[in-house]
Amino acid sequence: MIPVQGVRGETLAVLGLGRSGLSAARALAAGGARVLVWDDTPAALERAAEEGFEPRNLVQDRALDDVARLIVSPGIPHLYPRPNPAVAAALRAGVPVDNDIGLFFQSLGGETWDAYDRPPRVIAVTGSNGKSTTAALIHHLLTASGRESQLAGNIGRGVLDIDRPGDGGVVVLELSSYQTELARALTPDIAVFTNLSPDHLDRHGGLGGYFAAKRRLFAEGGPDRAVIGVDETEGAFLAGQLAEGRSDDRVIRISAARKLQGPGWHVFARKGFLSEWRKGRQIASVDLREIAGLPGAHNHQNACAAFAAVRALGMGPREIEAGLRSFKGLPHRSQQIAEVNNVRYVNDSKATNVDSALKALEAFPRIRWVCGGLMKEGGLEALAPALDRVAKAYVIGREAESFALQLPGVTAETCGDMALAVALAVAEAQPGEVVLLAPAAASFDQYDNFEKRGEDFTACVLRELGLEPGEA
Structure with missing residues (x-):
């Protein structure tokens, strides 16, 4: 405590x-x-x-x-x-x-740190999508290298429940917009902004208020280093506000959409390869394509963010690469359940909004898509760029019929419940395809939360395949 x-x-x-x-x-x-x-x-x-x-x-x-x-x-x-x-x-x-986050930052330091040879550090991660995976990946990279690390906040333990960190220990926090907006103290050593897409707009009075809540993590205390995803305008704007100039390496820009150029510190992923550039030259490269725990461009962005954060702590590229390869992913976030007869079964129940579902769809070439639930504002139009990857959609939830009508050009079957959707998808899947749960909707019409939905999907898959838990 x-x-x-x-x-x-x-x-x-x-x-x-x-x-x-x-x-x-x-x-x-x-x-x-x-x-x-x-x-x-x-x-x-x-x-x-x-x-x-x-x-x-x-x-x-x-x-x-x-x-x-x-x-x-x-x-x-x-x-x-x-x-x-x-x-x-x-x-x-x-x-x-x-809130508890403000109390944590108010209380973590103090005179007792004078006895440490290396003071503890705090890495705080926020953003719309990928923050849980990024925080967990940072924690994994640190522990895999033998460093003391604790994971807390929206993931892991409550921030005030953790043990007081030891000499050189690291606390990795996942922080939501609700937490960053209200905390009176926000002083991480390294702050990470993954991306921004519309979410929780009713709680923040619109997109501007939502971005302002995220921005407080960087503006209130001023982290020593800021890792900023610049694939959206808001991230590029934030990086520009924090940097004193193009070569200011206190800001590490990351991207999963393009090569970043200039004299600053950049980490980006293109065509499955992560590259680190600093002062105009390449420092490191990692092939992400065969890392099962990090499929797709959205997870490559998470890998870039985690890579940059631990590089800012002094970890070496080869040490980081070894940790990336041993990362198994998080439950309900691009989680591979099984692979049978060259068909993969992936649980991404956390894809509760259209943006995260789009990223999940873009990660695989041919998909049997289990989707549906309580739709959020804005409809499903943003999914259009990835719908050509969908062999068939199996739609669940109370709004299944209206959901299916918003998928132009997609063969969609209204299933209602998870058991029927999974049974049909398993029966119809062909070698080389992926049976993917990426709902693009909230779960509350049928489940208490997205975790329960993901657990049901997993149980249905294992039952249809005749497998026991842990056997896949």
């Missing part, structure tokens, strides 16, 4: 008692604070009370009079489309609002 510093003797309130909320409450108590808690769910309040935390309805009159700060969990709206009533009350009362 990382006890929160600077709160001894103060009263702080925690709103939302999921993983991050309870973790924050415990870390505040360990730092000597009096901790009040509130959640709309009675069971969550009861669990917190059993741990000794004091429940208080934070929207009652004068409930915040003695509160020094309100700590808000990421799922709770704090600005758009409208603040949660307790957050609105705090804003009216002038009570500062923060």
